[in-house]
Amino acid sequence: MSEEERTDPATEAFVAHRNLLFTVAYEMLGSAADAEDVLQETWLQWAAVDLGTVHDHRAFLVRITTRQAIRRLRTLGRRRESYVGPWLPEPLLTTPDVAENVELADSVSMAMLLVLETLAPTERAVFVLREVFDMSYTEIAPAVDKSPAAVRQIAHRARAHVAARRPRGAVSAAHAREALGAFHRAVETGDLQSLLDILAPDVVFLGDGGGVKQATLRPIVGVDRVARVLSGGTGWMGGHASAEPAHVNGWPALIIRLDGQVDGVVAVRIDNGLVTGLYYVRNPDKLSHLHRETALDR
Template identity: 90%
Template sequence: MSDGERTAPATETFVAHRNLLFTIAYEMLGSAADAEDVLQETWLQWAAVDLGTVRDQRAFLVKITSRQAIRRLRTLGRRRESYVGPWLPEPLLTTPDVAEDVELADNLSMAMLLVLETLAPTERAVFVLREVFGIAYDEIAHTVAKSPAAVRQIAHRARAHVAARRPRGAVTAVEARQALGAFQRAVETGDLQSLLDILSPDVVFLGDGGGVKQATLRPIVGADRVLRVVSGGTGWMGGPASAEPAHVNGWPALVIRLDGEIDGVVAVRIDNGLVTGLYYVRNPHKLEHLHRETALDR
């Protein structure tokens, strides 16, 4: 059998599950670029596997991807310690079906990905595989090299950790659009009052320029201070800006343009009807996936 004949079934299976594998890697890493690298590593391992020895090909691919993501997550943790300014996840322009899967969209939101950043690598892997993708404890145990009992304990601990930090109260896409509409008016017309009306007094603004573009180097806390940032009082935005609605990570967001070019994306966190988090990703290395929709799956 030639190499081409041997790899054809492997390629077909990999392609069939690619969106799922990418979603798992992205959920674990918060970076599309790193998720793509993980998929490349997964493919190289998968292409060398004797498929005749694999009982469940989907589970096998999930295991390879998860292990590669855990390794990369540990490396990224060290790299992010030296990141310039706040680190925010890489935003994805997503297809409409992602928004229709409310649970998936909730777990992909900028706010939720930031919560997952507070978990240790193994905890994050267990939480994502179990809570987001419904993988059985036995399969997760094999993936993370722990006993099923240990995995259950890790999952319990991770759920409690996330529950204490995730947005409080159910948030609808309508609420998110209204909040972003107020932000859009503030950016384009200077109408700050409509934005002030929905800002929590302790709202936090995070701007991610990655040391490449000007942004806030530390979190901005408080409605008045955030309004000064949005209105350009700190000079970090600069120039005439326009905003266009988009679905990012399954949720309403705004793509900000300066002089017609994408400058960044704004996402919000809402708790009990008020905006408690405003996230602006400006790092150009994180904006490549705003030019085309990304298909995600679970």
């Protein structure tokens, strides 16, 4: 970046809020690649704005980002209808400060992003801006082209929808590590006893290969069926693998490697101390952000 660019007010404002804008777009879309595209579109719009007419740079930038994300989310919804197998969010290798911020970590967890996928685009935008970023109804209204009163109603509806589907019971990072440790041992040895001890009866296993890598094409539901899938050790992953702990989307996860190369990531959902969801992302198009840490911001 040149000296001129560093001193340009529009560039300075955009750079200052970039992590926040990326977080908004990512929570809206569940895709880092699409979030980056939204930021590019946001910058192009922002660069053409007369800053003398903008009283709050942060709010204005969030408004542009939200509108772009809603537009893209509607397009992505149509694409995902033809997606091969289950669709899972794109995992992010996150910085340590994300894990320390419990509210932020919860909001970007794989389990929460899957819950947000069940909301309509405008509902998702309102929920994210209100519940995650604590914006007022008046601030949200122009971002979604609704009145503050309408935004309040949408927020109430979205909050009830999410509350009925989000993980239940407090979950600690230690419990998540324990669950992943059991999963790791089961994968390496084929001994499922340690995993069975913490699997919920209705546990769901989802694999996302995007039609490129081998993965389960349908959700596998129930402790017995999930146990059978895992009982072959590394065979269900298509070959010998190693796993290393990491913080992905703010929570403990396992990065799976084949011959030293990243092959996928495993995350879990825990409800009341038991594993209710196992999420394995293998789609190569979703693994680029596992090679570097991503900074998120509220």
